[in-house]
Amino acid sequence: MMNNLAIYRTKLRYTYTAFVRTMHHNLFLIIGFYGLLLTLIACILTPWLASNIDQLYPLKRFLMPAWFEQGDINHILGIDNTGKDIFKRLLWALQTSLAITLLITLYVILIGTVMSLWTVFCRPAAHIVLLSIQTITAIPPLLMMMILSLFSGNTLNNLMMVVGVSLLPRFIHNLYNMVNNELKKTYIIALRLDGLSIMNIMRYSVFPNILANFVSECIAIFTTCLLALTTLTFLNFGIESDYNELGVMMREMIAIMPINQWAFIAPGLAILCVILLLNFFDYGLQQARSYRD
Template sequence: MYNSANILKNIKLFFNKLHSNLFSIVGFYGILAITFVAVSTKWFFHAHLNPIYVASLPPAWWANGDINHILGTNHQGQDIFDYLLIGYRSTMSMTLKAVFYVVVIGGIINYLMFFVAFIRPFILFIFRFFMVVPPLLGVIVVSLLLGDDITNVLIIIGLSYAPRFIYNIHQRVIKEWNKTYITAYRLDGLSRVTILNHYILPNILPLYLTEIVSLFGSIILAMTTITFLGFANDYSRPDLGMMMYTMKDIIDTNFLAFLAPGLAVSATITLVYLFNYGLYGQRAGQ
């Protein structure tokens, strides 16, 4: 009974904080909207990439446009709006998957660095190497050696951004560890595990979430840029970068087909940052 009441109380506090400013409101409900779009691509919008329509149709509001094809069709007769929906879902899925693995692996490494002090210099040395290697350079090398595959691309992107994520969290943990209130808990005999899990991590949670948001933005931009340049383009699994890559051929006749994926990426990152700023940014700035 106590746990249920405590959970309900935390949920109520969260929603009160959620509706306390415009940034969090716009960000939260915007994220819900884009999540609905990504999840319901097939069963609600019935999106597909079968080339069965009239080729090279312009957007619906242009001359010779068709109301059934909002953004028109490409040279193969594929509906561009359906392409956008499927590409958006694929992009979000791959980005969230990469962020999840970076956060999980980063958490494990941060625990090791906190409890096993002698491995810190070795790990930090490796991080310095990966932090200076641009993701695009890594993708080019791996594509030549191991093959042009989206899995390899995501691994390289994760290796490029994970060190900065892990290093920032580690620095904040060490800074919190050296504070006076933590010293008092240490003198009281509390173990390092208890102090880390019950005091340090809750206090750095806003920074942790901010770093995750930054990681999300970096990965989605890196992946979109790399696939736009023609790497790891799998036509059975299109993403927004690949969509821009294929639509550049019709940019003269239908620039919205090329512009729409970039707008989708920009809107997604903006909404995520607004939500994060609404919940934690204003508090940190006060």
């Protein structure tokens, strides 16, 4: 057991060293990785950076951003119509949106992986699952959310369920195709003829070869989930009025757009930057894989 543990540690150290060496030779990976790292640090430090978010500045309402002549350096994006600091609201909204998106994405990956593998190894179930996927995909998330809101309330849990269910068919379908196409390759057939068990084939041959595409699919699910979540919350679905989230913040900042356009633009830019960083990271990984191949 100690020998196996030492082997795993060596492999992990080698993989980390290879990733660091590859990353620092790829501009897209550098921008994506360090940008996402800074975003993560900002989200972790939000309780300290914006600890007094509920503090009101009634005498500074409608304050312009700091780079305007009427602005204040202590309030970078200014003050909204309720007297709250917009930059502090943005930090909390970004943390909330990313946390909800990450939670939905993890559920989709976990459930989708189990269902995809079940579909691959249980052929009779494949037709039922694929037919169900086509049916669910035909229902727009907005319509699904409207129906759920009508019958079971406009809650965050319903919103997360709708976004997750709308993304799950795509993930199951794509992962099913990845695994199924890999299992049909000649070298896999040769391994099965040699008597290697299907579990060992999946562990040592299939999963390593589809890992890059699997990561790309997870990134695509996360970005799509973030866009769907903020779009639905912007339309006032699933979030209470006092909930701080990027879509909610954009909707509330419409009231002060004629005075301070940056109050509305900043949450949108935050969403755009996160998606761009994820796409840069994904593109860098694909480039590194193509160079290695």
